[in-house]
Amino acid sequence: xxxxxxxxxxxxxxxxAASLVRDYGPVRAVNQVSFRxxxxxxxxxxxxxxxxxxxxxxxxxxxxxxxxxEVRVSGIPLTVGDRAARARxxxxxHLSFLYGRLTAxxxxxxxxxxxxxxxxxxxVPDRLADVxxxxxxxxxxxxxxxxxxxxxAVARALLHDPEIVLLDEPYTGLDAYAAAMxxxxxxxxxxxGRTVVMVTHNLGRGLEVADRVAIQVRGSFVFEAARTDLxxxxxxxxxxxxxxxxx
Amino acid sequence: MSLARIRWMATVxxxxxxxxxxxxxxxxxxxxxxxxxxxxxxxxxxVHVPSAWVTFLAFGITALCGAAYLWLRDERLDWAAQxxxxxxxxxxxxMLTSGPLWAAYAWGTPWTWEPRLTLTLLMWFVFVGYFxxxxxxxxxxxxxxxxxxxxxxxxxxxxxxxxxxxxxxxxHPQPVVLNVEEGPxxxxxxxxxxxxxxxxxxxxxxxxxxxRYGLEHLRYQRALALRxxxxxx
Amino acid sequence: MTVYLRQVAAIVRKDLLLEVxxxxxxxxxxxxxxxxxxxxxFAIDQGLVRMQLLAAGLIWMTIxxxxxxxxxxxxxxxxxxxxxxxxxxxxxxxxxxYLAKVVSNFVLVTLIEVVALAAYWLFFGFNYxxDPLLLxxxxxxxxxxxxxxxxxxxxxSAQTNMGQTLLPILIFPLLVPVVIxxxxxxxxxxxxxxxxxxxxxxxxxxxxxxxxxxAGTILFRYVVEE
Numbered sequence: 001x002x003x004x005x006x007x008x009x010x011x012x013x014x015x016x017a018a019s020l021v022r023d024y025g026p027v028r029a030v031n032q033v034s035f036r037x038x039x040x041x042x043x044x045x046x047x048x049x050x051x052x053x054x055x056x057x058x059x060x061x062x063x064x065x066x067x068x069x070e071v072r073v074s075g076i077p078l079t080v081g082d083r084a085a086r087a088r089x090x091x092x093x094h095l096s097f098l099y100g101r102l103t104a105x106x107x108x109x110x111x112x113x114x115x116x117x118x119x120x121x122x123x124v125p126d127r128l129a130d131v132x133x134x135x136x137x138x139x140x141x142x143x144x145x146x147x148x149x150x151x152x153a154v155a156r157a158l159l160h161d162p163e164i165v166l167l168d169e170p171y172t173g174l175d176a177y178a179a180a181m182x183x184x185x186x187x188x189x190x191x192x193g194r195t196v197v198m199v200t201h202n203l204g205r206g207l208e209v210a211d212r213v214a215i216q217v218r219g220s221f222v223f224e225a226a227r228t229d230l231x232x233x234x235x236x237x238x239x240x241x242x243x244x245x246x247x
Numbered sequence: 248m249s250l251a252r253i254r255w256m257a258t259v260x261x262x263x264x265x266x267x268x269x270x271x272x273x274x275x276x277x278x279x280x281x282x283x284x285x286x287x288x289x290x291x292x293x294v295h296v297p298s299a300w301v302t303f304l305a306f307g308i309t310a311l312c313g314a315a316y317l318w319l320r321d322e323r324l325d326w327a328a329q330x331x332x333x334x335x336x337x338x339x340x341x342m343l344t345s346g347p348l349w350a351a352y353a354w355g356t357p358w359t360w361e362p363r364l365t366l367t368l369l370m371w372f373v374f375v376g377y378f379x380x381x382x383x384x385x386x387x388x389x390x391x392x393x394x395x396x397x398x399x400x401x402x403x404x405x406x407x408x409x410x411x412x413x414x415x416x417x418x419h420p421q422p423v424v425l426n427v428e429e430g431p432x433x434x435x436x437x438x439x440x441x442x443x444x445x446x447x448x449x450x451x452x453x454x455x456x457x458x459r460y461g462l463e464h465l466r467y468q469r470a471l472a473l474r475x476x477x478x479x480x
Numbered sequence: 481m482t483v484y485l486r487q488v489a490a491i492v493r494k495d496l497l498l499e500v501x502x503x504x505x506x507x508x509x510x511x512x513x514x515x516x517x518x519x520x521x522f523a524i525d526q527g528l529v530r531m532q533l534l535a536a537g538l539i540w541m542t543i544x545x546x547x548x549x550x551x552x553x554x555x556x557x558x559x560x561x562x563x564x565x566x567x568x569x570x571x572x573x574x575x576x577x578y579l580a581k582v583v584s585n586f587v588l589v590t591l592i593e594v595v596a597l598a599a600y601w602l603f604f605g606f607n608y609x610x611d612p613l614l615l616x617x618x619x620x621x622x623x624x625x626x627x628x629x630x631x632x633x634x635x636x637s638a639q640t641n642m643g644q645t646l647l648p649i650l651i652f653p654l655l656v657p658v659v660i661x662x663x664x665x666x667x668x669x670x671x672x673x674x675x676x677x678x679x680x681x682x683x684x685x686x687x688x689x690x691x692x693x694x695a696g697t698i699l700f701r702y703v704v705e706e
Contacts, residue, residue: 024388025322026470061569063705065320080705086571095562099494101501106494113490114570116483156566317702369653376650383640389703393636396699397650400632403695404654407688 012075014039014195015060015164019069022055029055031219032069037212039163042189042196044206046235047216048243053199056216057166060197061089073164087115090162094172096153100142104133104152107141108159115160127155131185147178154185165189167198171205183209207235215242250464257457260450267447271440279440288352291345293440297448298342299367305335305452306370309377310402313395322467325391328398330459332377334452339371366409373401487572491580496587498557505557509550509592516542517599535606536667540659542596544626547589551630552647554581555638568704578631578700582693585627593619609669618669618682622662625689629654632696635703661685 013036022030029052037043047053058064060071065080072078078085091097098107105124112120128134131151141149150170157165167186171179186209189196199216200206207213213230215223215238222242230238275290282289312328315321346364347357358364377397384390499506520538524531531538558564567577600606608615630651637646665681 026467026474028474063569081574081701083571083573086569089569091565091569093562093565095565097562097566099498099563100561101498102494106497110490110494111566111570114487114567114572116486116571317699365656369656372649372653376646376653379642379646379649380636380640383642383646385639385641389639392702392705393639396632396636396702400629400695400699401654403691404629404657404688407684407691408654408656410657410684 013037013072014041014074015197016072016075017056017060017069018072020056020059020066020071021068022052022059022064023067024055028052028219030059030066033216033219033221034069035212035214035221035224037195037197039195040190040193042198042209042211044210044213045197045199045216045221046201046203046206046213046239047199048201051216052219053216054168057091057168057197057199060164061091061166062086087160088163090157090160090165091168092153092157092165092170093168094170096141096149097156098141098149098153101140103138103140104128104144105137107152108156111156111159117160123159127159128152130158131155145178147174147181150174150178150182151185154182158189163194165194165196167196167200169200170198171200171202179205203235203239204232207232215239217242217245250461250468253457253461253464257454257461260454260457264447264450264452264454267443267450271443271447274440274443279436280434282437286352288349291349293444295342295345295349296441297444298338298345299363300445301338301448301452302335302342302367302370304449305331305338306374306398306402306405309335309374309398313398316395317392317399323464325395326460326463326467327456328395329381329463330456332374332394332398333459334455336371336374336378337455338448338452339367339374342367343371362409366405369408370401370405373397373405377401484573484576487570488576488580488583491567491572491577492583492587495580495584499584499588505550505553506588506591509546509588510595512549513542513546513592513596514599516545517596517603521603531604532606532670535600535604535608535670536663539596539600539606539666540663542600543589543593543623544655544659546592546596547585547623547626548630548647548651550588550592551585551627552634552637552644554585554631554634556634556643559638564704574701574704575697577704578635578697581631581635582624582627582696585631586624589623589627590620593623607670609672611669611672611675614675614678615666615669618662618665618678618685621682621685621689622658622665625685625692626655626658628689628692628696629658632700632703635700639703657684657688661688 015037017033017035020030020033021028031052033056035043045053045056055064059066062071062078062080062082062085070077073085073088076085099110102110105128108124108127109120112124117123125134125137128137131154133148133152133155136144136148136152141152144152170182170186174182183205186196186198190209190211198206198210207227207230210227212224212226213235214221214225222245223238225235225238271293275293279290279293281287308331309328312324312331316324316328346367350359350364351357377394380397381390381394384393517538520542524534555564558567568574597606597608601608630647633647633650636650637643640646661681661684665678665685668677668681
């Protein structure tokens with residue numbers, strides 16, 4: 001962790017949001033959000049339903065065009081429709097994005113082809129091994145448990161070795177054991193030097209893996225802090241204050 | 248354009264349009280000569296043709312504003328497209344009821360599969376689809392985009408639909424005003440009446456259009472106000 | 481370009497693999513096709529009407545309804561577990577996703593057409609004329625246009641709470657050319673008329689297909705973009 005933090009201080013920001021604003025008609029979902037993340041940095045964004053967390057994530061993924069402001073990946077502005085930039089971003093959600101009737105291997109091979117990878121014969125078994133799923137390689141996904149599917153989804157999100165990983169409520173629907181397993185995989189992301197943004201309701205889990213946290217309410221970041229300045233109780237208090245302060 | 252300005256325009260256009268319609272009906276009932284072969288029912292023509300014209304105009308505006316909306320994402324373009332589509336739906340309904348009334352008498356059958364009749368019926372259904380998609384979209388923004396796509400695709404495919412329906416033999420009268428070779432074939436009084444109808448219906452359409460557009464504008468402002476309010480308190 | 485084609489091929493392959501494995505859409509479409517033919521047998525008094533004269537119309541109506549039934553699920557099946565988001569956030573250009581869906585739907589509808597032709601031949605002994613190549617060409621071109629329009633609109637209906645109920649209202653007004661020229665052309669082929677009598681319809685079908693496919697490729701991004 002200290003190594004990653006040092007790298008980020010030294011190098012260019014990998015992922016940068018500059019005054020991001022997104023309106024849906026008259027509704028402002030994301031309001032003047034700015035941050036810079038270096039390699040190996042992990043940002044957790046908390047907030048109530050409808051705070052604009054998912055919109056923020058979509059903006060970062062280049063799937064939604066900002067009303068104003070921009071997202072920069074390694075200093076280069078990200079434009080919607082820039083499909084090549086997608087190769088540098090991996091997305092993990094509480095939905096697995098996997099096909100139930102295809103096997104674990106077939107799913108990964110499919111996504112590998114979409115990313116234009118050509119070493120799938122070796123890459124897919126390796127990645128299955130990374131998440132401990134070698135023996136499920138040929139099981140259809142709809143025969144696997146929720147936790148196992150989520151591990152496979154991690155392998156899917158990381159298949160193309162993205163520098164940036166975006167996590168959208170990854171703990172939803174997982175039991176305690178599966179969540180702990182996922183927590184381990186997510187911690188490993190940082191050590192791999194990846195830049196991560198996670199949006200979640202889960203204060204405890206979100207704080208545990210993060211280097212930095214932010215609370216988003218009504219579109220804006222109303223609270224930001226480094227992990228080192230904060231404990232679970234402090235975050236809880238700040239969260240309550242931020243959310244209740246919204247009238 | 249400010250809301251007050253839109254309202255003012257809607258009122259002026261509306262007053263002129265209603266006056267025009269009153270004049271039109273006076274002309275139709277008391278002034279214009281009776282057409283020799285079709286007799287008295289031919290007078291429906293002065294309502295039917297203007298409503299058809301307005302329907303096509305509305306369809307064009309919806310498609311153009313829809314295309315521009317997809318390009319520029321300016322909410323005002325979506326309001327305009329939607330307002331025009333609603334006008335098109337209403338005037339299309341007038342056209343589709345006045346047409347068969349006339350035809351039942353003049354041709355002895357209320358409905359024929361004549362190209363322009365078929366075309367306008369199908370176009371009317373495209374408008375219906377336009378509003379069904381807007382109303383049932385799970386995401387309002389997506390609904391606006393999808394409606395715009397329907398408008399644009401409709402405008403692209405409708406000419407092809409028209410060409411294909413032309414394949415079939417036709418009963419419908421040939422163009423009587425824009426007949427390039429022989430000039431207008433209508434008598435002077437009929438032409439004046441028709442032109443009055445076209446003008447009056449167009450004015451009414453734009454009046455309704457402005458009212459509808461103003462309503463969307465108002466809704467938008469209200470939503471904006473709701474968004475700002477809690478922060479102020 | 482080759483990357484693009486490989487991505488499109490990957491989606492087509494995945495769709496067909498899913499179809500082979502579940503048979504969901506194909507089974508429903510095939511069953512509907514045969515059942516419609518059965519109903520037509522009882523719906524039409526064959527003492528009054530010669531079925532052969534209606535052949536082209538009946539077959540096209542069957543194809544439209546059967547095709548629509550299966551194609552309506554094109555994007556609904558992607559929504560389970562959010563796979564559609566996986567596709568949309570992958571590097572595949574959005575028009576590539578559309579074209580892939582058009583290809584896999586085209587395969588499904590073509591299979592349905594074979595089923596329809598077989599069923600009508602079996603039930604009614606229809607005579608399909610003496611130019612199978614021309615028939616295949618006409619069916620292929622018309623089907624591509626039908627699929628191009630329906631695939632785009634199934635992406636629309638999948639994002640509404642009316643779902644597939646909406647689909648016929650959206651597509652039927654625009655599919656009139658496919659019906660007119662499809663029926664005219666196939667009807668003449670069934671009657672073994674000279675090629676010259678079919679050409680005109682075929683060209684207009686081709687024009688429709690080109691416009692529909694181009695428009696769909698361009699407009700699809702506005703339908704699914706978030």
